[in-house]
Amino acid sequence: MIEIDVHKELLGSMGKMELDVNLSIESKNFVALSGQSGSGKTTLLRILAGLENAQGKIRVDDELWLDGANCLAPQQRGIGFVFQDYALFPNMSVLENLLFVRKDRELAKQLLELTELAELASRKPATLSGGQKQRVSLCRAMMNRPKLLLMDEPLSALDPTMRNKLQHEILTLHKNFGTTTIMVSHDPSEIYRLSSRVVVLSQGKVMQDGDAKSVLLRTQGSQKFSFEGELLDIVKVDVIYIAIIAIGQQIVEVVLDGGEANDLHVGDIVSIGTKAFAPMIQRLKEKS
Numbered sequence: 001m002i003e004i005d006v007h008k009e010l011l012g013s014m015g016k017m018e019l020d021v022n023l024s025i026e027s028k029n030f031v032a033l034s035g036q037s038g039s040g041k042t043t044l045l046r047i048l049a050g051l052e053n054a055q056g057k058i059r060v061d062d063e064l065w066l067d068g069a070n071c072l073a074p075q076q077r078g079i080g081f082v083f084q085d086y087a088l089f090p091n092m093s094v095l096e097n098l099l100f101v102r103k104d105r106e107l108a109k110q111l112l113e114l115t116e117l118a119e120l121a122s123r124k125p126a127t128l129s130g131g132q133k134q135r136v137s138l139c140r141a142m143m144n145r146p147k148l149l150l151m152d153e154p155l156s157a158l159d160p161t162m163r164n165k166l167q168h169e170i171l172t173l174h175k176n177f178g179t180t181t182i183m184v185s186h187d188p189s190e191i192y193r194l195s196s197r198v199v200v201l202s203q204g205k206v207m208q209d210g211d212a213k214s215v216l217l218r219t220q221g222s223q224k225f226s227f228e229g230e231l232l233d234i235v236k237v238d239v240i241y242i243a244i245i246a247i248g249q250q251i252v253e254v255v256l257d258g259g260e261a262n263d264l265h266v267g268d269i270v271s272i273g274t275k276a277f278a279p280m281i282q283r284l285k286e287k288s
């Protein structure tokens with residue numbers, strides 16, 4: 001069990017902001033940490049890793065990592081940290097990067113095989129692709145068999161196919177090693193696939209905390225589904241209007257009646273939902 005009760009005054013974009021987080025996390029859980037930019041996600045991970053000071057308490061099983069002024073050094077905490085930018089040692093080979101953490105060749109071999117990196121063991125990071133580098137940093141983080149694995153948007157620089165592959169590898173390592181994992185992510189499908197719990201921060205506070213379905217699902221009432229998107233254009237074709245809407249990486253067209261076309265403006269954030277077969281479109285936020 002990880003018990004976190006930490007406070008720290010931060011300098012947010014709108015002035016002072018209090019990071020104030022109180023969470024209990026069951027061992028072996030996979031927690032996704034989400035929230036807008038500047039909400040305090042990275043700072044919370046850094047406090048857990050011991051890379052940043054804070055007031056309060058962190059207890060991991062029977063160890064106190066933080067207790068008022070007493071702070072356990074990062075290297076004594078049994079954590080693994082995976083950063084967005086890989087943070088590998090450029091002058092060391094893949095294998096040397098792993099052995100730097102712990103001289104356990106057996107474990108390094110096992111990790112490299114699990115992540116299909118065995119062939120690349122003697123290569124330097126500069127000769128690897130982004131996905132391969134991130135796998136190496138994941139393996140390196142597992143080398144000290146961490147109690148707590150912290151990952152700060154580890155897959156955000158990768159293309160969707162590579163993300164998908166690494167999501168499976170992350171889950172395999174998380175399960176095989178019995179780690180408790182906290183991963184910062186903004187990607188709903190990634191969060192849904194990987195996590196058993198989602199914590200959403202806003203302005204340094206926990207705003208939502210629950211399973212992925214209850215936190216992420218946007219459908220309400222009798223709607224069969226709904227997506228949020230940005231209205232890019234309204235095009236008149238003969239007597240009908242067509243809304244062009246960007247949803248994530250996709251663009252869709254929805255037929256509007258004259259009233260809807262008059263009411264909506266390019267730049268509005270809208271939701272597209274359907275009851276039975278008729279799509280409904282509603283403005284969520286007017287263009288500012």
Ligand SMILES: Nc1ncnc2c1ncn2[C@@H]1O[C@H](COP(=O)(O)OP(=O)(O)OP(=O)(O)O)[C@@H](O)[C@H]1O
Binds near residue numbers: 010038039041
């Ligand atoms: N040591 C610090 N002292 C004071 N303020 C800090 C410190 N570290 C970060 N901040 C501020 O705290 C706020 C939260 O930063 P943080 O990096 O934790 O946000 P985040 O949720 O990870 O954002 P992003 O998604 O953009 O990475 C920011 O406004 C940042 O400038």
